[in-house]
Amino acid sequence: MFAIRRVRDHLDRHHAEPITLSRLAVMAGMSRFHLVRAFRAAYGQTPISYLSQRRIARAQDLLRYANLSVTEVCMIVGYTSLGSFSSRFSELVGESPAAYQRRWADQAHLIPGCHLFMRGVIPQSGRSAGGPDGPSVGA
Template sequence: MRMVGPRSTTDQRLRDLALLRRVRDRIDRDYAQPLDVPALAREVHLSAGHLSRQFREAYGESPYSYLMTRRIERAMTLLRRGDLSVTEVCFEVGFSSLGTFSTRFSELVGVPPSTYRRDAERLAIPPCVTRRVTRPIRNREAPLATTPLA
């Protein structure tokens, strides 16, 4: 007998959230690997569209946007370290095209990766402060910077 009512709805919602958490954890763990929404959806036995809608509802952005944010956050960390070139960072975080990497980076951070790296080398900011202040911004909300970060 199938239970219908608030309890069954709550139970289903918890199961859905567990599946979404698995997807988010996979993106966090394997961000540098080639990942796509249809493959992620198949792993949790959902359609790509349903996964995207549910993920956006739960986390505020689509799985693809979440993946791009993770990649750019990691790229920012690697660029601040300064021991890899922009091209090496691009491939290290899972992009297959330097142009796409630079475009996405500029959209989220507000400056191109080379400018970010140069400015990060110039500024001596503690890593805990840098992570907090430089978190990528979604939806082209980052102002286009015409001056160095300061």
């Protein structure tokens, strides 16, 4: 159980980075298939689903309070495809990211994106779409 908790904590801390199931399995010391089964038994969903929900929750925060475009938010939270991000966002939230952002635009005092970058709230990283372990999860 400790290994599964370590994987979940890693997903929480590094959700915006490229993450592969292979790398998570190595971290847990088990096969990818066993990791998926054990994670689902512990948390009721696969690591990929958990990561996706974590990224979408972060995207909701940014769309509500930051003056960033949907594309910028997509990339910041770890997606490399705007289409995949929009589809998953709509599936989990019930509306498109743009509609969600418009709905909140009148209610919030938006923080300029440049302030978030300068303060380190949003990392300025040149992420790639994968690595030696294959494509990123949720890309």
